[in-house]
């Protein structure tokens with residue numbers, strides 16, 4: 001039976017137990033679109049020094065972008081940079097638009113999960129503060145169908161015993177935290 005529609009306040013009050021049956025993270029959806037080898041490495045808890053630097057840079061961009069307006073929500077798999085409770089707008093802040101398709105599907109995934117948890121009318125916004133760009137996203141039926149397939153594919157990829165072989169183009173890899181892992185022969 002479909003849950004009744006939740007307000008932004010009710011969504012912001014969700015806890016990890018209520019989201020607990022969702023274990024694929026937005027970052028994994030993002031990496032599925034960027035590089036499936038990256039998705040596997042990340043899902044198998046392989047971390048690099050470079051990744052720590054990227055996380056720190058990302059955090060600084062986040063902290064300088066929305067200091068007062070909104071609320072950060074961390075529900076494990078669902079980790080929203082900022083959620084505007086009254087407007088029902090979920091904000092994701094990114095360092096650079098170079099992986100914009102991956103960013104878009106990460107936000108669509110959050111909208112998809114929160115819809116399953118009862119939120120019906122949320123909007124997503126992706127911000128690139130350094131470039132002064134913002135994109136607005138709405139979840140459609142087509143997105144939901146595609147996400148259902150993508151989640152099945154993500155599970156198949158991360159269940160494999162070894163990472164997908166082959167590398168992306170060097171220009172794509174150069175900003176990836178696994179660059180040294182993949183490119184030092």
Ligand code: SF4
Nearest residue numbers: 035038168173176182
């Ligand atoms: S360095 Fe390139 S091939 Fe390796 S995980 Fe990153 S994007 Fe994929």
